Amino acid sequence: MKIGIVKDILEANDMIAEGNRRLFKGKGTLVMNLMSSPGAGKTTLLEKSISALKDRVGIGVIEGDIQTELDAERIHKKGVEVVQINTGGACHLDATMVSQAIEKLDLTNIDILFIENVGNLVCPAEFRLGEDMKVMILSIAEGEDKPLKYPLMFHESQVLIINKIDLLPYCDCDIMRLRENSLKINPNLNIFEISCKTGRGLDVWYEWLIKKVGGRH
């Protein structure tokens, strides 16, 4: 019976996600659903990416948090359109929340819309928002066994960004093993290794993003 309830919620969610997807497609907006554990670096990566790219492409952000507007304030300072969703306890964004947030955005000028999900390596992976792709971030401080223990998010994502590689000398994380474990769950993952602190690897990520948007125009 519990499984039945979850299934109904997911089916209803998928219908609304499909509506979002059509709207995004009609406006020519590429949409990325950013997911990770708390503190893996989603907001910092957004700040860096906006600074590097906002003169070349139109960027918008939907910020998902259980409460507070801390992240939206950080993004707002970067000078792009941002809408905050406070889930009020819910541990993930769903398609209805996103459809309400879209109403507050002018998608016409937005080439890339980043949706920063609630920090949670489990539940967000189950809920489609209407995105073009799911992008997950993993901090190397979390360890190389995470793909095996939290496989759904690795399975559902098209992109894995391994962040905080500057900490590699100080953490017991075997990054080759981490890559192997990730590709075992999802052989099609695009993997980026970056450090938002030192900037290493960010250029490759930016160019990949630009190409993705270019391919849609």
Place this chain on the structure above:
Amino acid sequence: MKIGIVKDILEANDMIAEGNRRLFKGKGTLVMNLMSSPGAGKTTLLEKSISALKDRVGIGVIEGDIQTELDAERIHKKGVEVVQINTGGACHLDATMVSQAIEKLDLTNIDILFIENVGNLVCPAEFRLGEDMKVMILSIAEGEDKPLKYPLMFHESQVLIINKIDLLPYCDCDIMRLRENSLKINPNLNIFEISCKTGRGLDVWYEWLIKKVGGRH
């Protein structure tokens, strides 16, 4: 309507948790529900604590994971009784899962039962398991804003263990601010600062645990 469903699930859960709690109390077993984001160091802290304490107190472990038995295997090597719960997708442990796991444990010889929850800073905080206390672990790599953004877990916990303090020189985390933010949410939190890697702060944690058990005999 969605809220209604969650409420029913939580009420049913609380009844079963109360049954677990009575059973634990009858056996004189102190029960700690260990919660954190993925990769904050729950299993490593358990390994260290077991090695340090197993000659002084009887220890048992229930391991909660979405899938795999990796953590149970690590604990098993330490020579204590361990039961693995695989939630099969669920992002938290609930009281029913724990009540089934208890059946496989001989509580008579267990002074402290650690229940390692699924790695998730959100959902596990909502589900009582029948524990004496909730103990949360936060890696300093996650950042000082986490209490503000994920307040429920900080609010529900009696103990906050700040782990990986060896990374402080390399992370942009202000540990005093982290303490302040945590105590703003929950002024009664017992806070420990530790590094499972260097061992710093672990003795204080061990002695606190011993006192907690001693106080119950």
